[in-house]
Amino acid sequence: MPRRIMVVDDSRLVRVQLEDVLKGTEYEIAAYCRSGEDAIAQYGDVRPDLVTMDIIMQGMDGLDAAEAILKDHPEARIVMVSSLAYEDTIDRAKAIGAKGFVDKPFHQEQLLRVFAQALA
Ligand SMILES: [Mg+2]
Numbered sequence: 001m002p003r004r005i006m007v008v009d010d011s012r013l014v015r016v017q018l019e020d021v022l023k024g025t026e027y028e029i030a031a032y033c034r035s036g037e038d039a040i041a042q043y044g045d046v047r048p049d050l051v052t053m054d055i056i057m058q059g060m061d062g063l064d065a066a067e068a069i070l071k072d073h074p075e076a077r078i079v080m081v082s083s084l085a086y087e088d089t090i091d092r093a094k095a096i097g098a099k100g101f102v103d104k105p106f107h108q109e110q111l112l113r114v115f116a117q118a119l120a
Contacts (some may be wrong), residue, residue, distance in 0.1 A: 003119065004030035006048035008039040008065065009081070010057040014104070018052060018081075021108045027115065036065025043069050043076065050118060053098070055082035055089065063089075067096045077118050081106060 005027050007018050015032050022029060031046045033039040035057055043051070051069070055062040066078045080093045083104040090101050099118035102111055 002026055002028040003049040003115075004028060004046070005115075006031045006033065006039065006043070006046050006051045008033040008036065008051060008057075008062065009054035010034050011054070014054065014081075017106075018111075021106070021111055025112065036060035036062055036068075039065050040068050040072075043073060049077065050099075050115060051076060051078040052081045052102075053078050055080060055084045063092055063096060066093070066098055070097045079114055079118050081111075 003026055005022065007015055007029055009015055019029055030048050031042055033042055037060055039051070053062040053066050062080060062082065069076050069078065078098045079100040079102060080098050081102045081104060085101065085103040093101055100114040102114050
């Protein structure tokens with residue numbers, strides 16, 4: 001059974017890059033969301049095994065969206081995928097309960113390693 005991923009990112013380019021990197025792996029993209037609000041609305045219906053969450057998006061940012069999803073679904077496994085890889089941002093992501101952090105631009109090996117850790 002493939003692991004189902006929900007991709008949350010406001011960039012179409014990043015959504016396409018994630019699709020490319022996950023092609024042929026054990027992961028399949030079950031849903032795309034372009035905003036934190038959309039992710040919160042869809043999470044309960046999609047019930048993914050893992051969420052990749054951008055941080056800088058129009059409207060709600062990815063940290064607030066992750067926090068809101070985890071409040072309603074404490075079992076959610078969320079990996080932040082962002083260029084905002086500063087110590088305070090990574091610390092806040094951990095404090096919220098995110099399972100990992102992947103810097104943009106990402107590479108397949110790094111992404112798959114963090115996914116495996118998040119799902120372990
Ligand atoms: Mg963005």
